[in-house]
Amino acid sequence: MIVSKSFSISPVQLFEQLAQQDWCCFLQSAADSHENNQFDILVADPIATISYSDGTSKVRVGEQHYQSEQAPFELLESLRKQLFPEEQASTPVFPFEGGALGLWSYDLGRSLEVLPERLAKDLSTPDMAVGFYDWALIFDHHTKSTTLIQWHEIGDEETALERLKQRELWLSIQTSQELPKFELTSAWQSNMNQAAYHDKFEQVQEYLLSGDCYQINLAQRFSASYQGTEAEAYQRLIAANQAPFSAFMRLPSSCILSVSPERFISLKNGEIETKPIKGTRPRSTNKQHDQQLADELLSAEKDQAENLMIVDLLRNDIGRVASPGSVEVPKLFAIESFPAVHHLVSTIRATLAPNYSAEQLLAACFPGGSITGAPKIRAMQIIEELEESRRSAYCGAIGYISSSGDMDTNITIRTLVCENQKIYSWAGGGVVTDSKVDAEYQETFDKLSRILPVLE
Template identity: 35%
Template structure:
């Protein structure tokens, strides 16, 4: 065990003119072969409060972040929000008159900027990029506070427009270095005396001791040969159960309730093509929500999704009244120091049934003029979005039109990077890029107006962003796609298709279903496990 922060370091930070009021206490534990691979998170949820999360890099990623006991919860709509102590486990946002709550009346990004401005902490050299701060989501409808949009779609799910957990105790697994970090942020008065710092550090060390005990229980079922064999047995059982899901048959059989019928969706596609023909837009992402009553627990659905569809931005976000189960492949935007970046995804083909067919699908995707043109247009949009807050001449595209494979689909992906200009912060970067152009279309504002006209229900969480903001002003947010919303015993999954002038309406309808295929497979298998009363024992889906 190694402690990365010392009392002497705390003293220097406390005397720093930047007036830190939170100081980090960080421990590092070396992990052996396979010890960074958590078998399942069930023991974590048993130790958690009513609000908790895990953020995992399920595909080619480095870090896993686990938060079980946040200190506060912020939930809001476009014009107001409430901030409450997370220990009030009734769960919903507190009323304005509640003594432990605080009422905000401002736009979403302004509220969270004010919340985070109250908390300042230094970065720790040699530690992971995220050690504490806020974890949560912005719904797509936060865009209404950034742009003037019509109010036509029904707000039927009634979820917060944004919700964040303030986290001062964080477990971090570094899969590359095979290390566990325990990060505790202690509240300290500005320019605290030595004795105050000693007491605060002693308390932080005690909290870290308890975190290590919790981790030892969470990781008690670490992966071993028997566990790996069990995972392979489950994969074989899934194949035997016939869970190579035919999404067309699944939808046509009436298993899903969709926000649009096939005919209405096709009419919407033709309406978009008329707008394109008139020169209003170049491309519009049209989406459709799919819903089904589900008895399986959201926690178990997340375990299954980790195995079925490991993705770069996996996440489970737990609130008492709803949960998010996410396997997003796409980064919206991040800031680390003065560096900012985005990673747009556009262009899709299904995975092949054989290696030869898979290679053929890749060649078809790369050769498609439609897919390439759409992708390059959205890369240009990402460049423009970052360019709003980037230093002049710093935006570049180091990676263009790369194919990335996932369990059921492959995508065209590019990387856009820049350097933030002086005077801008993480919230300015978010405002410049939100929502992502890959899930609206181009030009962005006009496509959002068309989406509001043609999609009958509000997108809510779908195509918003899930991620974190730390006390040093860094942040990382995905785009919420390939994500389940579990609420009141119903799972909602939304997916979209990029509509251009030569799109085939029926094919685009089934593309929306196909993009949700991995999630519905997890649901279907979760229901079968529940019917059999079998436990979900899955190894972390890293590849």
């Protein structure tokens, strides 16, 4: 259950004040351009946290600290249900009413599958970093209203109201501060030049032709040094991209900036939805040419074949935890347009079987097939062999699992990691047998055309 109160300050204003706090997280949606993106969610000051890396979770609950060897998704579920008992939760009014919110990095897949260990872990961002929040500030794009909510158990309303008043006082006395300007102090540098990309592309083709996989995602990583405030960089990225699944997350040793166009998994009232992206064309400033590019993508047999492979993969992943016969594909090969690119997007829906949880659904589908290839595990093994660095937060997920058991997550593409005054950004694409190397290489730059230059 929750208690709530309308609040005058906007989440963006408050974000500027809280952005330097560890475990401050801000989920934003470009509501004007995409359906079902109604709310922004701002949280800070969690009552508990989990940071998982290399087989061990560091857990804090209140003032208590301990380590756990429990499987990360199982630990996440047990702690969420301990802190926010679902049987005491009422019908949700808001998408997030207290619960778990955080990051699931691509490399968390190592906790689910046996993968090679060729690449060194050169970034300290955890494989899973989740905070448990008993309050949130929710902005509704439809009503233009802001609500401060406080979760509480039945019978504890008086305490919850008092804490809500304390939160409101705390928020109102925050001192507004101008964020130091973010700027790069070096040029962007890729870990894979064009010749290296060509060589790895040919190795991918050999695996495809030998029957190891039908599709393999190949990515390169860019990095640069910087100074200034990451939150200011995030706001510049938001303005340039207007992405439907954006996120800012400050962790003790890093900061994550995501302007993702792709939903991973949502769960609402037991109904599952995922919207895989596979197929890309650049945007043009010429309206007629821009429409031609979109039409070309819509009718491209190669891109449709790539998309269909991932749709089949995700149908299979979801089918492991869905009610029998409930998996359907209401939209196949739809065009969604963003400031930098057009994408080919499909929609898959299903009903979660009664004996499964949001965490089990997330684990069954993790990491997303749209950013690995198919079959997933073999593609991940080849990715580890061919890429030059671990993916860290890239191609994982950011989102929430509310106290009600509802969930929404993105795929962390168009996502940057900031550590030790260096910023990292990745871009990749699915390669199939009839892919052209120069076109695939250029696509990685098209995807970052509203990211790398924006921060220069």
